[in-house]
Amino acid sequence: MELSLHRLRMLRELHRRGTVTAAAAALNYTASAVSQQLAQLERDVGSKLFERLGRRVQLTEAGEVLTEHAEEILRSVERAANALENTKGGVVARLTAGVWASVASGLLPRALTTLATDHPGVEVRTRELAPEDTAGAVRDGALDFSFVIEYSDYPMPWDPALTKVVIAVERLHAAVPTGALPGAPVSLADLADQRWILAGPRSHFGRAVRLACQRSGFEPKISHEVGEQATALAMVAAGLGVTLVSDLGLSLRPDGVEVVPLTEPVMRTVSIAYRTSSATRPSLHLVIDAVRAAAAEQGLGAASPLP
Template sequence: MELSLHRLRMLRELHRRGTVTAAAAALHYTASAVSQQLAQLERDVGGKLFERLGRRVQLTELGVVLAEHAEEILKSVERATAAVAEAQDGVTARLTAGVWASVASGLLPFALSALAKEHPGIEVRTKELAPEETAGAVRDGALDFSFVIDYSDYPMPWDPALTRVVIAVERLHAAVPRGAVPASTVGLPDLAEHPWILAGPRSHFGRAVRLACQRHGFEPKITHEVGEQATALAMVAAGLGVTLVSDLGLSLRPPGLDVVALTEPPMRTVSIAHRTASTRPSLQLVIDAVRAAAAERGLGAAAPLP
């Protein structure tokens, strides 16, 4: 019996997520393609791995046994890949990173430019995702690493299968229409009567800002709910309301607005997340380059997190 790693990865995702549709989405395949590969895996094994319960697919006892071994097999493959990369001194590698707008525009270009000069054999490709999605994509193997965030008012739950290294610590600032706040600093309660432009409550940023406002005794009056920070800042510049923006987000600032320091600014920690089993030297070189770029921009980084 010869088992395909590709099909074992699909089996693992089905075991984790419970439906073919969810497994396909995690692996960026169509549900039909995953179903076909899983059917072939059954033929490879020569036994029944699945049974249908309505629209769901449930693993048989044999399927569960194979899925549990698949987890170990795939972890061993990751460790072997890392060992080979280490043996090659990490001078040649292709890594895929999960990013979002402010880190892609305010930090990554400087880091990758420096990396290319020192280690031209390392190629970093990027994929823009919502910050809430990046850690899951790393865990599922779709990305080699990703940028993730934690807010002082809303830390993100953490997956023990991932390791994170702090890259930068940012403050949040008030972004207001030009002339709307004449003072050089402002407290969050001073913005309570202004209309707000903010991401939805399901987004990490939107939830964190709402919690910060609540901690200061008010609910923001949200008149425009938008997901993209650049869009929110453009609307602020047009005089439609106020929002908060991080240090890195200032790279997206259009003309026509003021950035005002907050007296008690919420803080945001930017980290790089990677699978704990993946310790490739090339990845460490990328992390070092990004941390150096953050330090050059005045954003201090703490020690690696467990």
């Protein structure tokens, strides 16, 4: 019997997520592709591994046994890959990173250009995810590392299986239609009567901004709820309302948007998260060094030593 690591990862995700659709989304596949691969895994082992219960699935006894061993096998493969990387004279590795728009446009180009020049054997591929999903994808093995954020008004719970290294510290600024607010800086309270363009309350950004406004004594009047910062800024440029934008998000600013500093700073940290079991990978630390240098060149550096 030959077991495919690829299919074992799918079985592990099915166990964690409870549905084929959720497992497929976590692995960036279609549900039909995951179903086909799991069916092949059942043929490989000669046993039924799961049963459908409505929209959810339940592992059989054989499925539970194989999933338990899959966890050990996949951890062993990761340890072996880490050990091999440490034996090479020059670092050669391919890493997959979780990013979101402002990091991808405002920080990564400079960092990856430097990395390609100094360490051409290290290749970084990216997957754009919602900031709320990146850490979970690292924990589950779908990514090697990801960028994560934490706001001064909204601290995040942390998974002890992950290590977090701060690489940048950003301010949030008011983004308003050009000429809408003469004079600067402004307080959040000065924006209480404005129409707001903001991400939903379940997003880290949307929740953090709502809390900051509430602490300033008002509930923002949200006219447009959008998830993407670039979309929000385009709507600001069209005169549809105001929003907040981070330092890295300024790279997405279109014409017609004026950036105004806040009198009471709202801060956020940008970190790189990776599995603690990957802490000895040289390639990972080379990437962290390159990203930190790029952040420092933009005045966003954070003095946080590598673990």
